[in-house]
Amino acid sequence: xxxxxxxxxxxxxxxxxxxxxxxxxxxxxxxxxxxxxxxxxxxxxxxxxxxxxxxxxxxxxxxxxxxxxxxxxxxxxxxxxxxxxxxxxxxxxxxxxxxxxxxxxxxxxxxxxxxxx
Amino acid sequence: xxxxxxxxxxxxxxxxxxxxxxxxxxxxxxxxxxxxxxxxxxxxxxxxxxxxxxxxxxxxxxxxxxxxxxxxxxxxxxxxxxxxxxxxxxxxxxxxxxxxxxxxxxxxxxxxx
Numbered sequence: 001x002x003x004x005x006x007x008x009x010x011x012x013x014x015x016x017x018x019x020x021x022x023x024x025x026x027x028x029x030x031x032x033x034x035x036x037x038x039x040x041x042x043x044x045x046x047x048x049x050x051x052x053x054x055x056x057x058x059x060x061x062x063x064x065x066x067x068x069x070x071x072x073x074x075x076x077x078x079x080x081x082x083x084x085x086x087x088x089x090x091x092x093x094x095x096x097x098x099x100x101x102x103x104x105x106x107x108x109x110x111x112x113x114x115x116x117x
Numbered sequence: 118x119x120x121x122x123x124x125x126x127x128x129x130x131x132x133x134x135x136x137x138x139x140x141x142x143x144x145x146x147x148x149x150x151x152x153x154x155x156x157x158x159x160x161x162x163x164x165x166x167x168x169x170x171x172x173x174x175x176x177x178x179x180x181x182x183x184x185x186x187x188x189x190x191x192x193x194x195x196x197x198x199x200x201x202x203x204x205x206x207x208x209x210x211x212x213x214x215x216x217x218x219x220x221x222x223x224x225x226x227x228x229x230x
Contacts, residue, residue, distance in 0.1 A: 006160075032216060043207060043220045044161075093160055097216055104149045104168065104211055106218060110160040 003027055004096050006109035013084055013116055021079045021112045023094030029074035030096035034106060035067070038091040050077050074099065084116045119144040119210045123221035131229045136195040138224045140182075140208035143189065148210045150191040151218070152182055155205045164206075167191060178202070203228045 003026040013019045023033055032051050036044040048064075050056040050071035058064045066088075068080040077096075081088050091113050095106035124139040142148055149168050153161040165176025172184040182193045191208060208221040 034218070041225075043222045044218075045220075046217060049217065091158075095218075102168065104213055104216065105166070106216075108153075108161040111158070113158065 002098065002107045004094065004107045004109040006092075006094055006112050008112060009110065010113045011115070013114070015085055015116055016083055018080055018082045019084055019114060021081075021092055021094075021114070023077045023079070023096070023109050025075045025096040025098075025107070028096075028107075029099045030077075031074065031099045032097040033071055033077035034095045034097070035069060035077075035079050036093045036095070038093060038111075040091075044093060047079075081114065084114070086116045089114055089116045119148060119212055119215075119219050121208050121210050121219055121221040123206075123208050123224050125224055126222065127225050127227065129227040129229060130198045132200055133197050136180075136193070136198045136202065136226065138193040138206050138208075138226065140191045140193065140221060141189050142191060142208075142210045144210060144212055146212050148212055150182075150184065151209050151211075152176065152180070152191075152193050153207045153209065155207065155223075161207065164193070198226075198228045200228050200230065202226060 005024045007022045035047045038044045047062045048056045048058045050069045052071050056069035071077040093111040094109045120143045122141045151166045152164040164180050165174045167184045175181045180195045206224045209218045211218050
């Protein structure tokens with residue numbers, strides 16, 4: 001149980017275009033989903049927290065107009081990187097916090113490798 | 118605010134030797150602590166977690182960690198390293214109510230044949 005999927009696993013896009021990444025909790029409902037960014041050989045940095053049906057909360061320094069997050073249902077959150085630039089190339093990982101059970105636990109998706117050319 | 122410090126960005130051990138990866142935390146309230154492993158180009162896999170129950174926590178793949186409040190530590194150990202243990206390991210902390218995970222900078226474990 002507690003499986004989180006991400007789609008796509010890899011994406012290459014041209015500079016200036018937008019890319020959407022999906023994060024789904026497959027076998028549980030997630031009140032809260034988190035989006036992380038990981039640069040090569042670095043740790044995970046929390047970008048934003050999204051709660052179903054409300055606006056996402058962004059961490060300091062993260063441009064909310066560039067990284068659009070939508071959490072329309074209890075099993076799906078999307079991250080859209082708008083007007084992507086090469087410096088947005090990174091590994092994006094989502095996690096989901098279950099609605100019931102251990103509320104301090106998060107389940108992580110497999111990540112999405114974004115390359116902007 | 119919580120924080121995590123992982124001492125040693127790179128650790129090398131011989132196959133069969135003891136693995137010790139260090140993690141110290143800072144938290145003004147009782148913490149929840151986790152260790153994750155990450156293989157190249159993959160997501161995070163939970164190794165073990167401390168959630169205020171037993172201080173010695175056993176996880177998957179033979180790993181264990183001990184929560185020591187007096188030392189604010191949660192070091193990860195494994196008695197005998199295997200080649201397949203070579204990966205990146207992350208310690209992280211959260212507290213009840215915040216739900217945010219604060220990750221350490223990671224430790225890359227190399228296992229020598």
